[in-house]
Amino acid sequence: MSREKDINNVLELQNVSLGYDRVIYSAINATAKSGEMIAIVGANGMGKSTLLRSVSGILKYHGGVITIDGENVNSYTPGELSIKISYVPSQSPKTKNLSLFDMVAAGCYNRSNWLGIIDNHEREFVNSTIVKVGLAEFISRDSSMLSDGEFQRAAIARSLVQNSKIMLLDEPTAFLDIANRITTVKLLKEIASKEEKTIIFSTHDLLQAIKLCDKIWVMGHDSFIEGTPDELIEKRAFDKMFKDSSLKFDAKLFTFL
């Protein structure tokens, strides 16, 4: 294992094992730079959500070190961590009678006053972010009435308003139709490259991960592999994703056969 420190690494995972009382997945070594879009793939129950939650600081992890900007995740206070990292759960609860604007503006938590009121500068930022994710027409509507695709984009906007360096998203496309999946992932790609943010999301859509992501973290059934899509195809890393070794990844068709 190389021990050299890369100054460009926003996020580093060294020999991380996940789980609290017992280890559910171990030996994770991975890095992320700013501007990178990274997909986490793996079979159900492998621990993709646990990995994201551990990185976000919501969950304690069993061993190893997760560092953000060179500091251990656990050494940050919740307030400090919220500037570094934001986390979008796979399904956020919907609240009746909460306007889309208020929902997205919640991302300003750390920059609002003691009552949660934001200044005009921040209001402008919230407005422009809602426009950016394509929800301008819904701005004063009830957020609980949005469709699943629109709601997911609203959650992404909220995370963008938080303005953290790293954005973590747990299966952002899980409940979306094909058209919404494509727009959502393209939006993430655009954010990563234009705003120099690190975006890490879990997905079951391998094809999209290979086509659009800079890197993929494969949580295989026996080991963790990190690499660019091309490297991983070369190494036949995707063949190790599932326990069933008869499933082989076809690099031409981008699917399992």
Place this chain on the structure above:
Amino acid sequence: MGWYIFIFISLIIFVLLNLTLGSVIVPFKEILNFFTGENTSKFVQDIMIPYRIPKVITAILSGVALSVCGLQMQTLFRNPLADPFILGISSGAGLGVAIFVMGFSAFGITLTSSLLASVGTAAAAWLGAFAVTILLLMVSSKLRDNTSLLIFGIMLGSVVSAIISLMQYLSSSSALKVFVLWTMGSFSGLNPAQIWVLFSLVLAGLALSVYNIKDLNALLMGEAYARSLGVNLENTRKRILIATTLLAGSVTAFCGPIGFIGIAVPHIARMLFRNADHKVLLPSAALLGAVIMVFADTIAQLPGQPGVIPINTVSALIGVPIILLIVLKSRFV
């Protein structure tokens, strides 16, 4: 804005109505004279100053406190049926009162409506509620999430209630009657000093609740996301618990456990204002709570009856239809 004016006007109307009604009906004109400082009869002053005005102030404070408290519990637990007492605070208060009342009777002393009895009961209830909160605070930092806290609180409440039942079973009939009367709730009998204590505690609880608004709004996004926003969940949980004790614990100490208002009023506020923002919900629930509590107390003393109906009976009759409406039309939640 329109609703605020409407609620405020209804509050004034119900307060006046409340002051008029009772075992003796005081005409409106006399009440207006009383407030404008014109000469009123000694008779009216003797009814208003020691009895009616303290009672209506107590009702207002209770309504405000229980509604604001219920709102915070519902948001913290994301549960539309959470109420101020869901974590066992009223059971704790009940245990305090039970120990006080039945403890005295064990020594052969019967507590009647003396000053010692009323002050002692309030203090015992407050200590009981406070003890439960201390226990919850100690446990809350070790619990994974708010749901675990909810389960712990409900279990704690059940255990405490079981102990109270055992004490009731073993106690004398006169002590039992004092205790049962306390559980029925009452706004009367508070002297000015007691009202000042209640007022200060409720005011402190309200101040802390207003400070909680920002975190309550963040909690609407879900616990995991609130954490990611930078909310210190443990801290927030503790602040909400302390506010709950100051509000519901104090009201319970002085007036007994008053049910249903704490569940129902936050929902009425949501229905009227159609806004999930606690900057709107908290003041509106406070105002509505005052109106509904004064209204309930007015019904409790409608003329044509010798005494006063226990306030808990009335609050249940008003609160239950509202709660049923919520369950049947869950779109309001």
